[in-house]
Amino acid sequence: MYDIAVLTDGRYVAPDDNDWYIRQIHQEDGLVADALRRQGLSVVRRDWADPDVDWSDCRALLFRTTWDYFDRFAEFSPWLEQVSGQCRLFNEAALIRWNIDKHYLGDLAATGVNITPTWFIEPGDARTLAEHVAACGWPELILKPAVSGAARHTYRFAAGDAGQHQAVFADLIAVEAMLLQPFQQSVLEQGEISLMVMDGRVSHAIRKTPKANDFRVQDDHGGTVHAHEASAEEIAFAEAAVAAVPFDVIYARVDVIRDNAGQLAIMELEMVEPELFFRFHPAAADQLAAGIARRLAA
Numbered sequence: 394m395y396d397i398a399v400l401t402d403g404r405y406v407a408p409d410d411n412d413w414y415i416r417q418i419h420q421e422d423g424l425v426a427d428a429l430r431r432q433g434l435s436v437v438r439r440d441w442a443d444p445d446v447d448w449s450d451c452r453a454l455l456f457r458t459t460w461d462y463f464d465r466f467a468e469f470s471p472w473l474e475q476v477s478g479q480c481r482l483f484n485e486a487a488l489i490r491w492n493i494d495k496h497y498l499g500d501l502a503a504t505g506v507n508i509t510p511t512w513f514i515e516p517g518d519a520r521t522l523a524e525h526v527a528a529c530g531w532p533e534l535i536l537k538p539a540v541s542g543a544a545r546h547t548y549r550f551a552a553g554d555a556g557q558h559q560a561v562f563a564d565l566i567a568v569e570a571m572l573l574q575p576f577q578q579s580v581l582e583q584g585e586i587s588l589m590v591m592d593g594r595v596s597h598a599i600r601k602t603p604k605a606n607d608f609r610v611q612d613d614h615g616g617t618v619h620a621h622e623a624s625a626e627e628i629a630f631a632e633a634a635v636a637a638v639p640f641d642v643i644y645a646r647v648d649v650i651r652d653n654a655g656q657l658a659i660m661e662l663e664m665v666e667p668e669l670f671f672r673f674h675p676a677a678a679d680q681l682a683a684g685i686a687r688r689l690a691a
């Protein structure tokens with residue numbers, strides 16, 4: 394029996410010193426596993442999709458680097474239902490299901506949290522992309538799926554160029570919800586700030602900036618990660634956003650930008666398997682582990 398399994402993606406189970414990305418993943422997961430052990434918990438690291446695992450041998454599962462789940466959602470969804478009946482999950486299954494679908498942004502906005510304006514398009518909607526763009530009235534836009542990650546099917550375009558994306562939009566909207574957002578110019582000028590929130594409190598922050606001639610800040614798309622000293626305003630904003638979530642949140646990454654009106658706004662609130670950048674502040678892993686240990690002891 395194990396107290397907790399740290400969950401990863403099958404591609405990252407084995408170490409590979411020749412691959413900087415896999416080395417980084419093992420460093421991050423190792424910081425978390427070591428912190429959990431310092432809390433007196435027995436820890437194992439596993440591929441969430443390993444068909445040979447009997448999950449009943451774990452008291453709890455911690456989602457960390459399960460970065461293929463959105464490409465394998467047809468497998469992930471029933472698996473989540475199964476293991477939630479066998480183990481305690483961090484974060485909990487209900488929160489994961491809520492956070493997977495970006496419709497949660499509308500829920501946050503309803504509580505008064507400032508989000509990037511978002512126009513949702515439901516599956517099967519017969520209107521063209523150009524018709525949706527005209528209804529929004531934004532001159533430059535981002536199109537992306539409501540369930541996605543790692544910038545999958547994320548497109549930036551001017552309103553007048555909507556027709557160029559109609560074919561891919563038609564294929565996507567036939568099977569999944571999509572959303573439109575106005576492009577936020579500060580992403581190019583200032584990048585995106587990610588604040589890590591452990592058990593309700595900001596532990597540390599980083600700033601992600603895109604490479605030249607791109608808007609995607611993820612490092613696997615050429616973006617760069619920098620240490621960031623969060624301001625009091627940013628800390629208060631991130632903690633308030635997490636407090637507005639209608640579930641128990643043990644970890645979260647709050648991705649914020651200055652919107653086109655100059656106000657802090659939520660881009661994403663990541664609570665399934667976000668990269669939490671423990672390598673920038675290893676003590677945050679201990680904050681996470683302490684919160685988990687307290688919940689398991691309750």
